[in-house]
Amino acid sequence: xxxxxxxxxxxxxxxxxxxxxxxxxxxxxxxxxxxxxxxxxxxxxxxxxxxxxxxxxxxxxxxxxxxxxxxxxxxxxxxxxxxxxxxxxxxxxxxxxxxxxxxxxxxxxxxxxxxxxxxxxxxxxxxxxxxxxxxxxxxxxxxxxxxxxxxxxxxxxxxxxxxxxxxxxxxxxxxxxxxxxxxxxxxxxxxxxxxxxxxxxxxxxxxxxxxxxxxxxxxxxxxxxxxxxxxxxxxxxxxxxxxxxxxxxxxxxxxxxxxxxxxxxxxxxxxxxxxxxxxxxxxxxxxxxxxxxxxxxxxxxxxxxxxxxxxxxxxxxxxxxxxxxxxxxxxxxxxxxxxxxxxxxxxxxxxxxxxxxxxxxxxxxxxxxxxxxxxxxxxxxxxxxxxxxxxxxxxxxxxxxxxxxxxxxxxxxxxxxxxxxxxxxxxxxxxxxxxxxxxxxxxxxxxxxxxxxxxxxxxxxxxxxxxxxxxxxxxxxxxxxxxxxxxxxxxxxxxxxxxxxxxxxxxxxxxxxxxxxxxxxxxxxxxxxxxxxxxxxxxxxxxxx
Amino acid sequence: xxxxxxxxxxxxxxxxxxxxxxxxxxxxxxxxxxxxxxxxxxxxxxxxxxxxxxxxxxxxxxxxxxxxxxxxxxxxxxxxxxxxxxxxxxxxxxxxxxxxxxxxxxxxxxxxxxxxxxxxxxxxxxxxxxxxxxxxxxxxxxxxxxxxxxxxxxxxxxxxxxxxxxxxxxxxxxxxxxxxxxxxxxxxxxxxxxxxxxxxxxxxxxxxxxxxxxxxxxxxxxxxxxxxxxxxxxxxxxxxxxxxxxxxxxxxxxxxxxxxxxxxxxxxxxxxxxxxxxxxxxxxxxxxxxxxxxxxxxxxxxxxxxxxxxxxxxxxxxxxxxxxxxxxxxxxx
Numbered sequence: 001x002x003x004x005x006x007x008x009x010x011x012x013x014x015x016x017x018x019x020x021x022x023x024x025x026x027x028x029x030x031x032x033x034x035x036x037x038x039x040x041x042x043x044x045x046x047x048x049x050x051x052x053x054x055x056x057x058x059x060x061x062x063x064x065x066x067x068x069x070x071x072x073x074x075x076x077x078x079x080x081x082x083x084x085x086x087x088x089x090x091x092x093x094x095x096x097x098x099x100x101x102x103x104x105x106x107x108x109x110x111x112x113x114x115x116x117x118x119x120x121x122x123x124x125x126x127x128x129x130x131x132x133x134x135x136x137x138x139x140x141x142x143x144x145x146x147x148x149x150x151x152x153x154x155x156x157x158x159x160x161x162x163x164x165x166x167x168x169x170x171x172x173x174x175x176x177x178x179x180x181x182x183x184x185x186x187x188x189x190x191x192x193x194x195x196x197x198x199x200x201x202x203x204x205x206x207x208x209x210x211x212x213x214x215x216x217x218x219x220x221x222x223x224x225x226x227x228x229x230x231x232x233x234x235x236x237x238x239x240x241x242x243x244x245x246x247x248x249x250x251x252x253x254x255x256x257x258x259x260x261x262x263x264x265x266x267x268x269x270x271x272x273x274x275x276x277x278x279x280x281x282x283x284x285x286x287x288x289x290x291x292x293x294x295x296x297x298x299x300x301x302x303x304x305x306x307x308x309x310x311x312x313x314x315x316x317x318x319x320x321x322x323x324x325x326x327x328x329x330x331x332x333x334x335x336x337x338x339x340x341x342x343x344x345x346x347x348x349x350x351x352x353x354x355x356x357x358x359x360x361x362x363x364x365x366x367x368x369x370x371x372x373x374x375x376x377x378x379x380x381x382x383x384x385x386x387x388x389x390x391x392x393x394x395x396x397x398x399x400x401x402x403x404x405x406x407x408x409x410x411x412x413x414x415x416x417x418x419x420x421x422x423x424x425x426x427x428x429x430x431x432x433x434x435x436x437x438x439x440x441x442x443x444x445x446x447x448x449x450x451x452x453x454x455x456x457x458x459x460x461x462x463x464x465x466x467x468x469x470x471x472x473x474x475x476x477x478x479x480x481x482x483x484x485x486x487x488x489x490x491x492x493x494x495x496x497x498x499x500x501x502x503x504x505x506x507x508x509x510x511x512x513x514x515x516x517x518x519x520x521x522x523x524x525x526x527x528x529x530x531x532x533x534x535x536x537x538x539x540x541x542x543x544x545x
Numbered sequence: 546x547x548x549x550x551x552x553x554x555x556x557x558x559x560x561x562x563x564x565x566x567x568x569x570x571x572x573x574x575x576x577x578x579x580x581x582x583x584x585x586x587x588x589x590x591x592x593x594x595x596x597x598x599x600x601x602x603x604x605x606x607x608x609x610x611x612x613x614x615x616x617x618x619x620x621x622x623x624x625x626x627x628x629x630x631x632x633x634x635x636x637x638x639x640x641x642x643x644x645x646x647x648x649x650x651x652x653x654x655x656x657x658x659x660x661x662x663x664x665x666x667x668x669x670x671x672x673x674x675x676x677x678x679x680x681x682x683x684x685x686x687x688x689x690x691x692x693x694x695x696x697x698x699x700x701x702x703x704x705x706x707x708x709x710x711x712x713x714x715x716x717x718x719x720x721x722x723x724x725x726x727x728x729x730x731x732x733x734x735x736x737x738x739x740x741x742x743x744x745x746x747x748x749x750x751x752x753x754x755x756x757x758x759x760x761x762x763x764x765x766x767x768x769x770x771x772x773x774x775x776x777x778x779x780x781x782x783x784x785x786x787x788x789x790x791x792x793x794x795x796x797x798x799x800x801x802x803x804x805x806x807x808x809x810x811x812x813x814x815x816x817x818x819x820x821x822x823x824x825x826x827x828x829x830x831x832x833x834x835x836x837x838x839x840x841x842x843x844x845x846x847x848x849x850x851x852x853x854x855x856x857x858x859x860x861x862x863x864x865x866x867x868x869x870x871x872x873x874x875x876x877x878x
Contacts, residue, residue: 347761371763385761390754390821394558399751400763402744409743417558424556435559453762 047110049074049238050095050126050207055104057090064090065101068264070257072207072238077229079249079270080242081282082259088242091259092211095240096128097121122148125206129196129213137185142167144184145199170198174228188334190221197228201235208232209240214248218332218498220537226252245499246275258282282473291480291505298508299323302492303375303461305344308353313339314516317353321461321492326483328507328524329496331536336516337496338380341463345377346370357460371400374460378450378467380496382443386450389439393431394420396438396449401456423452428478444475451482462486463494468502480506500529512536571815575830578863582834586841593844600721604791605843606810606836607725608784609803610829613810614736615780617828619773620811621740622752623820624679626774628668629781630803631690636660636785638694641703641795650710657786658779664690665778672774673767679774687804695797703795714791725787729832732780737825745769753820809860810835834859 048071057065065087072078082088093099095106097115106113108124115121135144142164143150151166153159167180176194178187184195193213200208210229214222229252232239243249249256250270257267258281266281304320314336321327329337343350346364355362357373364370367377379385388396397420398405405415420434427448431441438449447467454462464483468476483506487493497503503510504527512519512535519535567573586593593599612629619626636657640648643656664686671682716724740746751759752766760766784803789795814831816823835856842852 345761366763366765367761368763368765377761379761384755385757388751388755388758388762391751395747395751396762399747399759402747406744409745411742411744411747421556429556431556433557433560435561457763 048072049109051105051107051110052091052095053105053107055091055094055101055106057087057094057099057101063262065094065262067104068259068262070240070264071267072240073255074206074236074238075233076254077233077239077241077252078255078257079253080240080257080259081249081278086259086282087262088259089211090262092128092209092240092242095121095126095207095209097126119148122203122205125204126209127200127203127205127207128209128211129193129200130211135184135192135195135199137183139184140164140180141171141178141182141184141187141195142180144195145170145180145202147199149203167198167202170201171195174198174201174231190217190224190333193217193221193225194228197232200232200237205237207238207240209242211242213241214243214245218334218536219500219533220332222248246278247501249278250275279473291501296324296484296487298325299490302358303344304356305340306354306356308340308343308350308355310336310339310343310348310516311351313348314343314513317513317518319511319518319521321494323490323492324487325508326487326493326495326506328503328510329494329513330498330500330503330510330532331513333498334515335513335536337513338465339516340513341377341465341494341496344370345375345463347377371457371459374458375463376400376454376457376459376461377463378447378454378465380465380469382446382450387438387446389437391438392435393424393429393438393441393449394434397423397453397456400453404456419456420452423456424448426455427452427482442472442475444471444478447471447475447479451479455486459491461492461494463496465496466498467495468497468499500532503532504529514538572824572826572830574863574866575814575827575834579830579834579837582837582841586837586844589841590844593841596721598840598844600717600723600726602836602840603723603726603729605839606832607723607729608787608791609806609810609835610729610832611732611784611787612777612780612803612807613814613828613832614732614825615773615777616807617811617814617816617823617825618736618740618746618749619679619777620808620816620818621749621820621823622770622773623756624672624770624773625683625808626665626668626679626777627683627804627808628664628686628690629777629784629807630800631687631694632661632664632778632781633785633788633800633803634694634797635664635690636782637789637795637799638697638703638797640785640789642697644703644706650707653706653710654713654786657789658782661778661780661782661785662775663778665775665781666771668778669771669774673771691797698795698797704793706790706793711790711793714787714789714793725791728783728787733825733829740825749773750821753817753822755821806835806856809856813860813863 050070050072052068052070055065055068055070056063068087068091070078070080070091080088080091090099094101095115097118097120100116106115113124115124115126121127136147139147145167146163150158151162153162164180171178171180171194174194174197176191176198178191178194184192187195213225217225229239229241241249241253253270255268256270256273256278258265258278260282266278299322301320301322306318308317309315317336317340319327329341331337339348342348344355344364346366346369349365355364357375362369362373362375364373364375370376383389388399394416398416401419402411405412405419417434424431424434429448429452430445438446441449451462451464451467467479467483471479480502483493483495495503495506497506504524507524509521509523510527510532511521512532514536515538519538522531616626616629639660640653640657643653648656668679668683668686671677671686672679713724718724718727740749748759748764748769751762751764752769756766784800788800792799810831811823811828812818813834814823814828816828838855838859839852842855847855
């Protein structure tokens with residue numbers, strides 16, 4: 001979709017939501033229209049700013065990269081595409097001076113350069129914006145922007161006044177709406193990304209690497225980020241954009257490079273390449289991105305939540321989920337969806353409200369209580385909350401089911417292995433053995449371990465919080481297909497998701513939340529994406545005003 | 546390898562040979578170190594290879610070793626208890642106080658063990674109930690418990706413990722096998738089973754590796770941590786009984802500095818100070834090594850301060866060796 005329109009032009013067809021927001025933001029940009037952009041692009045098409053050639057990197061037992069090449073051009077966005085484990089992160093670490101390549105050459109404007117340290121990478125004008133932003137929570141926004149290159153006064157001391165002033169100028173030029181003096185910890189993830197972009201602008205970086213910058217952002221925030229990327233392009237930065245999401249890639253990238261299993265398998269211009277070709281290069285096979293169709297009989301109400309409130313996070317949340325139903329929860333980041341789910345799971349205590357499961361009132365005071373009654377939660381932050389990193393697969397899977405696998409409190413390893421095997425094989429887990437450490441698995445396979453862990457407890461309600469965030473397309477399809485199987489077996493699924501196609505493709509009904517309130521509950525019967533986005537962002541009111 | 550083309554793809558339980566990983570483990574290294582020190586000792590002193598000398602060895606580590614067993618579990622969960630030596634002081638003082646009121650031996654033991662558990666429960670409540678960091682809590686109670694002991698005792702001391710009470714610290718079960726050694730070995734087996742063979746132990750590791758994810762997996766993290774602080778309290782109470790019985794008197798400065806020796810044993814035993822890893826066998830071996838070093842240097846009339854220099858150096862060397870080895874291997878690769 002949208003491949004026929006040049007990616008750098010605002011594309012109405014792929015931006016059904018939020019175009020009005022984007023336009024309003026565009027007005028705040030310096031006036032240098034698309035015409036100049038066009039001209040600049042033509043004149044500089046040929047010479048890459050940064051060239052990587054023949055790069056190889058191995059770790060004990062793993063060949064991460066083999067003879068890969070990559071070119072980045074000024075004023076263009078190059079998308080780096082590949083499944084998890086394809087070598088994208090390794091390449092980013094080489095570019096930012098964290099890893100040293102075993103072989104190969106990096107050229108900057110035609111001259112060979114070495115990047116032995118992170119500092120040398122930034123000296124060569126290479127900066128990175130990471131998925132989980134690497135900034136300092138305890139410092140102010142201005143300090144974060146100017147860390148390592150703060151303006152000095154004539155005594156060689158940091159010129160705080162100037163630093164704050166210039167930081168504010170940069171932020172204002174981006175229409176970020178952030179106070180440079182505020183402590184960073186007070187900002188949300190989207191605003192932190194803006195700070196990282198401001199930092200990239202302030203160091204005068206020529207090469208900006210964006211490693212899945214949209215993974216934690218809501219649709220509206222993503223739109224804002226696109227505007228910023230346009231700003232960076234206009235500023236003649238060469239941008240390396242890493243993403244799993246094809247709509248994003250087709251929206252903003254000019255070029256692409258595809259990695260598979262540590263090798264470069266294709267590159268070219270986005271507008272000349274159909275999406276299906278790139279998917280084929282990426283997975284080495286063709287994958288249908290179609291969501292599994294399923295025929296399920298939706299039964300009785302299983303879990304009913306009424307008037308659930310929390311002092312700060314949400315208020316008067318009511319909904320019901322039925323047997324065999326997938327109930328989607330859509331909303332912007334910060335709408336309070338995860339907080340509601342964590343209250344149901346017993347992580348936080350609601351201040352009022354009631355929960356009824358199978359006709360019985362429940363009030364879980366801890367996750368252990370929730371698991372006992374049959375409610376389980378697959379958290380959004382896989383690494384922090386989902387898997388026990390440092391422990392093998394089978395110990396992760398059996399942890400909540402130890403009561404079943406053990407005999408009077410004593411472990412029975414054989415039972416644990418067989419339990420883990422049953423559930424991980426159902427999810428088609430890719431691993432070398434059940435004793436493999438989960439931290440060595442890709443994001444998608446870690447997610448499968450978390451889901452397997454919960455299925456083994458035979459739950460009644462499974463809550464999935466952003467179940468496919470940051471996982472590769474193959475695992476994504478596996479998770480979606482599995483959700484279909486779960487409801488077919490009579491489970492109730494609550495799915496919190498910020499990805500519109502996922503919400504629309506999987507849910508039977510959709511609850512939309514905004515600022516801690518349930519705005520509406522809609523039956524997904526040909527639901528239009530615009531409807532959800534409007535409800536979630538409260539756009540109707542804004543336009544009327 | 547399994548045939549990937551076949552439909553039933555079966556994940557093996559494990560790939561590593563368990564025997565090979567056992568040989569390459571930290572515990573094997575500790576066995577070698579222990580043997581090395583044993584051999585060095587037998588050359589250095591003619592008095593070393595003697596049943597009674599070796600029996601004396603057990604008194605050097607049994608009391609601290611008992612606490613180290615419980616401390617290992619606390620450290621594996623990512624917490625720490627620095628108040629153990631002060632618990633001994635308070636428990637011993639209150640035993641002495643009970644003695645003044647004419648308590649018999651069973652009552653004395655009950656007082657010592659009971660005070661230990663109560664002190665541990667107090668630590669556990671502060672850490673899990675009030676969500677305070679354990680290092681701060683136990684630095685506080687370290688001063689608090691010993692402070693109470695000082696108030697009760699001043700510069701006095703309690704003496705005159707009954708003969709049958711002294712047996713706990715000085716008695717032999719059979720020939721040169723002391724009661725302390727037997728108790729330590731029994732406790733080691735109990736703790737081995739608890740940590741490595743039960744659901745409880747599995748959850749302890751899970752908490753240490755990732756407390757948030759453990760909580761999210763339905764592990765009752767606070768309950769387990771509370772139990773562990775009670776356990777270190779209990780073991781400190783038992784150590785207080787043994788130490789008081791062995792010394793035959795209580796001073797407020799009793800067991801001063803024990804907590805560092807206990808933590809040294811735990812860390813030397815291969816327990817990660819960051820939590821999540823370690824084994825009881827390692828801690829037992831480390832306790833034995835420290836006992837061997839102390840006895841060997843004692844037989845050579847080396848003063849105590851030099852001994853602590855030696856133990857400190859040993860700790861750093863043993864911990865640095867594998868890291869240096871890995872660094873050298875990486876440089877060559």
